[in-house]
Amino acid sequence: MRYISNTPAQQRDMLATIGVGSIEDLLARIPAKARLSRPLNVPAAMAESDLIRHLRRLSAKNANADDFACFLGGGSYDHTIPSPINHLILRGEFFTAYTPYQPEASQGTLRSIFEYQTMMAELTGMDVANASLYDGASSVAEAVLMAHAVTERKAAVISKGVNPLYRQVVETYCEGPAIRLKSAPLADGVTDLEALQKAVGAQTAAVVVQYPNFFGCLEDVKTAGEIAHAAGALLIIVADPINLGLLTPPGALGADLVVGEGQGLGVPMSFGGPNLGVFAAKQELVRRMPGRLVGATVDLDGKRGFVLTLQTREQHIRREKATSNICTNVALCALMATIYVSVMGKEGLRKVGELSTAKAHYAAQAFAKIPGVELTFKAPFFKEFALTLSKSPERVVKRLIKDRILAGVPLKTLDRAYKDSLLVAVTEKRTREEIDAYAAALAAAVA
């Protein structure tokens, strides 16, 4: 057994020290009735070479973004992942450590999280960010729960411009505390502010909008915030931090909480997980935040050091009265994001935004010229946009796969209102050549 170190001779020695005859004797508390009387019915052990061959075959059945031009978005994006990330995160001292319960032996993890918190606060324009949550969707849900706890109100209004998959997760999380959810409809791809005004009331704990929204459109979130604040509700802005090297930070637009998915910051798509849940807040809300926080402090000799802090909010101390049930964060993904932001830096992150915008707009213009293809919305968009097609989006997607193009996400499965639409995302990695090839294939597919 390759991962078990004791030899049979050592096992015998150890049993003798313990004073029993066999391992079975150690299991005496388990009643016979409780015992499994047969081996587990899982496949037999495979040799390493067989296992690799088998998994390579399984892997090869999947249309991945190395071999296909990936125009898929909707919450997961094919952005550049600089080489240093993989090398650094695979260092065993990061990779095989756990929650920094002993800060003296965990300064590497703690420092990197402190850096991550600083970067996320800066990008979102907020005062504080936590050490990360599971993913963008659960971050939105935790933000709604937090708004409910802070305002002691039992309802929330969520724009239909918020990723429908996130909205489903919010619904799941709001089931227990019985928070009533209302949706604010869209008008031409952005939140209908008049309808939002009507939906908000004295029981509204939070208004949730996404920037840019699920369809890629840039919303007037500032006015949404004014509507929320006038009613005494918090404004929660869902944002992808990779876009905030270029876009106005939500903190400058009136956000009380900024949450979102940080996968684009150097975390592989990996079929949707693990991801990186970003959570940032205004200073006055810090003691109500879910999740871990790392703070700077000093040691016995007055030297700077870092610790997990404000832990009295958390479940291992407050148990059922904790701000959240979340126990771990996604420290390794937060580390990937920290390294990503370090590599990209001030200039690089802005450039990622500029390139993505330029290429997305070039693509949108090229596609919209094709008969049978039009842009679904007229609102300004960032790196993602919806196309309305004269042919079934599913069939177009299927056809373009033959040209090694992942054409986009047919919106039908996520939002029935847009059954003829295809959501297309263009990152800085897409080349003009790929976009032109897409346009040609699309023209053929809808003709």
Place this chain on the structure above:
Amino acid sequence: MHTAKPGYDKLIFELSAPGRHAHSLPECDVPVSDPAQLLPAQHLRATSAELPEVSEVDVIRHYSRLSQMNYGVDTHFYPLGSCTMKYNPKINEDMARLPGFLRLHPLTPEAASQGALQLMHELALDLAEVSGMDHVSLQPAAGAQGELAGVLMIRAYHLSRGERRTKVLIPDSAHGTNPASTALAGFSVVELKSEANGDVDLLDLERHLGPDVAAFMITQPNTLGLFESKIHQITEMCHAQGVQVYMDGANFNAILGITRPGDLGFDVCHFNLHKTFTTPHGGGGPGSGPVGIKDHLAPFLPTPVVVKEGDEYALDWSRPQSIGKLQAFWGNFGMHVRAWTYIRTMGPDGLRAVSDNAVLNANYVLRRLEDHYDRSASGPCMHECVISARRQKKLGITAMDIAKRLLDLGFYAPSTYFPLIVEEALMIEPTETESKETLDEFCDALIQIAREAQENPQIILDAPVTTPVRRLDQTGAARQPRLKWTPPAKR
């Protein structure tokens, strides 16, 4: 032990110099590159975000140094109880990085992601077999989210039968996430007193069971590292009152191939793939917390469910009674690949040997330490043991002090002050991957500390001295939280 440059005390921001950069991005190859021509001005950041400006070598050197300020399983014995810090096989990493897995977008058409869906389907089947459950959802992102999923399914089940049950019973020895997840699912938590050995007090359970109780949630083996031997009685008592029984799977590493929660009468259990199934802990995540259930709870599984139709795999969204979604996508798939690889590497005999050796190692440690520390319960333990520093406390040495001294002696520390029902608790989980030699070194160190407590307590109180920083002021950190770096000029 530490090879970081002595006294290294930098943050990446403090290495920054204007104009330095590490990125390599493509030139713009489309005609209009200026976002000001494409987007309304109010959407564009007025000034660039204040981010570090560093070179690639700065990045590599800084994070390599930070890594050297950490203990991990690859460098240290890490006996953190209830966390199962076993060796993380390297082949798992190679397999998770195959491009068809790592570079796969979650919304790729099903027909073009058959390999990934097949792997998920097979992993769910394997976990169902290992646990004796009927169905497994891989969606929860961590153990605590698995608990939430399980408790929400229990809630939906009762509601579907027209029963509005409001309470969940949880022993005082439970992990803190159990009451927190339960409260989040809308239940009130009733804490039950455990017996001295961590077993459920059956009389107390009997007193609390009733038509308003939705579930009873326990950890098996319990948090003192003991197998709850009256488990069948407990599940029968609960079921007689319509109460669902939930198993916290944190301690699954003790029972692989020995016993199965499904056969013990549990209705729901979660798995921590990062514990039992060797996915890396990563400094605090990502984890993965699949949840297993019996047939009667199947309608409530989170959507979508991976199904096999003929030879094709698909995501089934049409589940009207589902509790909904927990994550945007399908779960922490990268962890699924690692867990699948591990199960296939081990096979049935290997999995059984894991638990046998985990139990052997824990009992060996307990035997070697029991003359020097108080043990928390009698009889053999399962895969972890809890000792108490009660004796040392009388000499002015706490469990925390012992933990700090262990850092100097080359070990990470056991879990301290958990479970809450043991005074000055030190919870040790050696795992099956450690050898007798390592365990002997560790026990020798703890025995040395017990002796130092009597002869030279100051050396313990001064510890740690070999770490990059010494005891940190946690109170000060909480009183005046400093949660981000600010440039010196702005301070």
